[in-house]
Amino acid sequence: xxxxxxxxxxxxxxxxxxxxxxxxxxxxxxxxxxxxxxxxxxxxxxxxxxxxxxxxxxxxxxxxxxxxxxxxxxxxxxxxxxxxxxxxxxxxxxxxxxxxxxxxxxxxxxxxxxxxxxxxxxxxxxxxxx
Numbered sequence: 564x565x566x567x568x569x570x571x572x573x574x575x576x577x578x579x580x581x582x583x584x585x586x587x588x589x590x591x592x593x594x595x596x597x598x599x600x601x602x603x604x605x606x607x608x609x610x611x612x613x614x615x616x617x618x619x620x621x622x623x624x625x626x627x628x629x630x631x632x633x634x635x636x637x638x639x640x641x642x643x644x645x646x647x648x649x650x651x652x653x654x655x656x657x658x659x660x661x662x663x664x665x666x667x668x669x670x671x672x673x674x675x676x677x678x679x680x681x682x683x684x685x686x687x688x689x690x691x692x693x
Contacts, residue, residue, distance in 0.1 A: 566671065566690040569626025571619040573684045578615040594618055596642045615684035616677040617643055623686040624653055624673060628663055635662045643675065651675045653688070 581590045591614060595603060599617060606613045620643050625636045632638060640659035643651045653673040660668040674689040 564692045566692040567627040567629050568690075569623040569628075569688045571622035571626065571686050573615050573619045573622075575611060575615045575679070575682055575684055578618065578684075579611055582611060582614065594621070594638045596639055598642060598644055602644070612679045612684065616679055616686065619684045620651065620653075620675055620677050620686035620688070623688040624655075624675060624690075627673070627688040627690040630663070635659070643677075651677055 581587060591600060591603065595614070595617060603610050603613050603617075621638055621641045622632060624641050624643075625632045628636060630636055636655070636659045640656040642654045642656075644654070646652050653675050655668065655673065657668075660666075665671065670693050672691045672693065674691065676687050678685045
């Protein structure tokens with residue numbers, strides 16, 4: 564059963580302005596988990612695309628839970644790491660599950676796709692209740 568869906572689109576140029584500004588690292592530290600920061604550091608010229616994609620993805624996941632980024636779910640509550648084929652796998656912190664009032668997180672699967680093009684990053688998420 565579908566619990567919720569979420570979608571987000573972001574202009575990559577907006578992220579570029581943030582990262583190139585004086586608070587670029589602070590922005591990345593606020594949005595990305597430690598493991599995601601390591602991945603971003605290894606992306607080279609594709610770092611901007613990666614950061615924009617993760618931002619959009621976390622927004623999409625939070626929307627799929629019906630709350631958006633804020634009091635219930637923060638950026639650090641959502642970690643998105645690639646599996647061995649590169650597919651994005653979402654992990655939610657235990658405290659986020661608790662704030663959402665979900666006592667059996669193993670009964671939920673978070674599906675996610677992230678897309679990029681020259682100017683846009685887009686993410687679509689479906690939360691499925693098994």
